[in-house]
Amino acid sequence: MSAIEVFLDETPGETRAVIARDGRWDRILIERHDDRPEHRLGARLVGRVADLVPGAGGAFVDLGAGEPFGFLAVGKAAGLAQGQAVEVEVTAEPRGDKGPTLRRLGPAEGDPRILVPGPSIADRLAVLAPDVPPVTGAEAIRAVWEAEEEALAAAHVFPEHGLDLSVERTRALIAVDIDHTAAPGRDARRARREANRHGLDQGARLIRLKAWGGLLAIDLIGVGHDGEEIGRWARAAFDGPGVAFGPVNRFGVLQLSLPWGARPIEERLLGADGRRPLTTRAIDLTRRLRHALLTDTASPRLQARCAPEEAEAAAPLVARLGPRAAVTADPTVRPGKAVVEAPR
Structure with missing residues (x-):
């Protein structure tokens, strides 16, 4: 059985939970306080x-x-x-x-x-990670930062397997490209086989982390695969209801169909232009300030110095952090580049 860890961060404006399995991020659950409950899964x-x-x-x-x-x-x-x-x-x-x-x-x-109502984060954790007590505080904030960074990335490298994965979503489908670097002295055929197996495992994990669904095309390494073996690996990696599996075609591409569920992570955090909108930036700086408060208990007061529009949006969130927290508008600070510091 895989080792499961749960991290829970309740920052004003947003609650996040991250589930790790065997030391790798597997899911991010995000609940914004202004989400429409009518739209919750x-x-x-x-x-x-x-x-x-x-x-x-x-x-x-x-x-x-x-x-x-x-x-x-x-x-x-x-x-x-x-x-x-x-x-x-x-x-x-x-x-x-x-x-x-x-x-x-x-x-x-x-x-x-x-x-x-749709299940809350606590309800979903009870199903996905039953009886696993969540880690909270500064460690949980660092976990959500790390998981978010991996979820928003397109390229992923796994040196222990010599594996290089590209996982990208277009309007039509999700494309996963599995590649690897052959190690000197190793049997090339066996190395390709193992890279495909690990690539399916990590590709499935990353798609869960990103909360993606739809048509999926996986470009395996090489051609002439054992279709039954690839099918077994794919079913183990993409285990879940509603998944439809296709065969491996003569070009070495495996096709699947994954059901949609939660809103994709990049749409949660980024705007249509690929940038972080004002609401996300306000929560970002509130989370950074909260992390500083938890790790620096000696300073009597800490402030987030940020662009004026971010200060206005974040002010009600920062107020909920308590009397040690403050936000200050500074027109010299670029949007998204808030500075957390002890005021002079």
């Missing part, structure tokens, strides 16, 4: 059909949280009508400009509303 709600879209095979459903509406896939014989109330469950959180994906549970009455 697993929430059960009464919704009202806002629009039928036969061409897309579904309907847009008003969940009472405004646009974007949820999308409910239905067949031609679904019997839905515009304005009809239905009970639904969120099966995938919003991503990009799309609202949540829904599953129909049955008929309903009344206005859109939440019936059962």
Whole structure:
């Protein structure tokens, strides 16, 4: 059984949990305090059909949280009508400009509303890492920083296996490229085989960490693979409900389909331009200030000196850190480059 560790950071504005298995980050769970509860994975709600879209095979459903509406896939014989109330469950959180994906549970009455909230981070940890007490404090903050850095990276190197992985997401699919550096004196065929096995394991872990789903194409090393063996490795690596496995084609590419679930990490933390928006930067500096407060207990007061717009956004969050914490607007500090220090 794999060794499991859990780290829990509750910084004002955002709660994060990180799960590590066998010393590697496996999942990041993020809950923003301003998240719409109607869009949380697993929430059960009464919704009202806002629009039928036969061409897309579904309907847009008003969940009472405004646009974007949820999308409910239905067949031609679904019997839905515009304005009809239905009970639904969120099966995938919003991503990009799309609202949540829904599953129909049955008929309903009344206005859109939440019936059962989606599971919280504590609820999800109880399932993913039962009976594992979370590490908190400064160590947990460092863990969420490290896990975030790996989750947002596209290139990943594993020297112990001579493995080089590229894991990238496009509009159409997720592409995983497995490559390796042959070690002198080792059997090249055996080395490629082991690199493919480890590449599938690490590729699956990184996709879980990034919270990605959709069509997945894995470019294995070499061609002429043992399809049954690759299939066994893939099923062990991508273990979970709703995964569909395809064969390895003659070009050495394995295709899978992974269900969407939680919102992708990069969409949680970055804007459409790939930069960190103001809300994320405000939480970032609050977390940095909180880490400083936990590790520097001697200074009577610590401040985050930052760009004026960040100071305004972070002020209510920093206030919740207590009387030792302060935020100061400084127009000479560039956005995203807050300085945490003891005031003079």
